[in-house]
Amino acid sequence: xxxxxxxxxxxxxxxxxxxxxxxxxxxxxxxxxxxxxxxxxxxxxxxxxxxxxxxxxxxxxxxxxxxxxxxxxxxxxxxxxxxxxxxxxxxxxxxxxxxxxxxxxxxxxxxxxxxxxxxxxxxxxxxxxxxxxxxxxxxxxxxxxxxxxxxxxxxxxxxxxxxxxxxxxxxxxxxxxxxxxxxxx
Amino acid sequence: xxxxxxxxxxxxxxxxxxxxxxxxxxxxxxxxxxxxxxxxxxxxxxxxxxxxxxxxxxxxxxxxxxxxxxxxxxxxxxxxxxxxxxxxxxxxxxxxxxxxxxxxxxxxxxxxxxxxxxxxxxxxxxxxxxxxxxxxxxxxxxxxxxxxxxxxxxxxxxxxxxxxxxxxxxxxxxxxxxxxxxxxxxxxxxxxxxxxxxxxxxxxxxxxxxxxxxxxxxxxxxxxxx
Numbered sequence: 167x168x169x170x171x172x173x174x175x176x177x178x179x180x181x182x183x184x185x186x187x188x189x190x191x192x193x194x195x196x197x198x199x200x201x202x203x204x205x206x207x208x209x210x211x212x213x214x215x216x217x218x219x220x221x222x223x224x225x226x227x228x229x230x231x232x233x234x235x236x237x238x239x240x241x242x243x244x245x246x247x248x249x250x251x252x253x254x255x256x257x258x259x260x261x262x263x264x265x266x267x268x269x270x271x272x273x274x275x276x277x278x279x280x281x282x283x284x285x286x287x288x289x290x291x292x293x294x295x296x297x298x299x300x301x302x303x304x305x306x307x308x309x310x311x312x313x314x315x316x317x318x319x320x321x322x323x324x325x326x327x328x329x330x331x332x333x334x335x336x337x338x339x340x341x342x343x344x345x346x347x348x349x350x351x
Numbered sequence: 352x353x354x355x356x357x358x359x360x361x362x363x364x365x366x367x368x369x370x371x372x373x374x375x376x377x378x379x380x381x382x383x384x385x386x387x388x389x390x391x392x393x394x395x396x397x398x399x400x401x402x403x404x405x406x407x408x409x410x411x412x413x414x415x416x417x418x419x420x421x422x423x424x425x426x427x428x429x430x431x432x433x434x435x436x437x438x439x440x441x442x443x444x445x446x447x448x449x450x451x452x453x454x455x456x457x458x459x460x461x462x463x464x465x466x467x468x469x470x471x472x473x474x475x476x477x478x479x480x481x482x483x484x485x486x487x488x489x490x491x492x493x494x495x496x497x498x499x500x501x502x503x504x505x506x507x508x509x510x511x512x513x514x515x516x517x518x519x520x521x522x523x524x525x526x527x528x529x530x531x532x533x534x535x536x537x538x539x540x541x542x543x544x545x546x547x548x549x550x551x552x553x554x555x556x557x558x559x560x561x562x563x564x565x566x567x568x569x570x571x572x573x574x575x576x577x
Contacts, residue, residue: 178374179374180370180371180374180375180445180470180472181470183370183470183471183472183473183474183476184470184471184472184474184475187475187476188474188475188476191475191476191477195477225468225469225470226459226462226463226468226469227462227466227467227468227469228468270463272456272459272460272463273452273456273459273460274452274456295452297459299463336475337452337475338452
């Protein structure tokens with residue numbers, strides 16, 4: 167069972183249809199079960215029920231989650247596979263010592279995968295959908311998987327199955343979500 | 352949050368409006384009346400009747416003309432959104448975009464420039480499931496235009512029913528069409544639904560069709576109490 171952490175500004179918001187349901191539907195169609203929980207209502211006992219975790223994106227103007235990074239401190243000790251998408255990547259970066267920095271981008275753009283990984287595969291160029299006002303700096307020790315140092319498109323933890331991607335895989339790159347769900351960890 | 356819905360009167364803007372009304376306050380509908388039948392951004396068949404649909408929904412409408420030229424229409428859209436923001440105190444915009452990155456990207460940029468939230472509550476929805484949802488929730492949707500092979504004249508003016516959805520599902524498998532018409536294959540017009548305070552009744556209409564391209568034009572329309 168996969169936990170989808172809804173990072174939108176409120177529980178059951180209008181944004182949930184746009185940033186959470188497409189991930190839920192992608193997983194469902196690939197045969198993976200998932201449940202949605204808002205980031206403000208996650209309790210430790212409940213988190214333990216899930217095998218892996220996806221932190222979803224938010225609307226362009228929605229940065230409330232970044233004011234509540236304390237609610238995500240549990241990620242630092244979590245040993246389960248984690249995928250952070252856009253806002254979710256910002257959360258991972260902040261929890262592991264990186265910074266959330268202004269870096270607006272909207273629309274389809276070329277993404278350079280520069281390092282082979284279980285999630286994104288071999289180095290190559292793909293097209294990804296950007297929708298963010300903020301990007302991240304690479305937390306110390308994390309590996310850059312796509313983009314460049316001042317423009318992090320994707321990263322991973324050096325030893326644990328923790329990934330972040332700033333573009334939205336639910337648009338034209340659903341294979342990334344499916345691959346994360348099926349990775350043998 | 353007070354929202355304005357980009358409203359063409361087709362099923363996607365109507366259903367996006369429904370979702371927005373369930374979560375927030377829809378303060379107005381914003382309609383761009385395009386003179387270009389091949390508009391990149393805006394639904395065109397029967398757009399003049401969006402005014403009566405707004406009355407049926409009981410929501411104020413702000414309509415603006417646009418010549419519908421590729422990038423100039425975006426300036427017209429931004430001006431309309433800006434006017435609606437000021438008049439109705441909007442905090443966000445809602446669109447019925449499903450898969451069109453072209454549309455979504457441009458509206459997102461306008462909202463960013465206008466410091467408005469942008470919501471796309473149908474984004475990436477499974478199109479066949481969505482069509483079934485429309486029918487099961489009681490939306491009365493007709494096909495008001497067809498613009499691609501293999502749609503024949505029988506589609507013009509017909510209601511979206513389970514039988515038609517099954518045909519669309521088959522066409523998706525065979526020809527890779529977008530069953531909801533997101534790729535411009537077809538256009539729709541909504542006559543009734545659970546958010547309508549009154550329903551619409553077509554009094555007169557006409558059809559034009561040639562080479563897999565046709566319009567069902569509504570000439571006379573009236574509001575009917577429910």
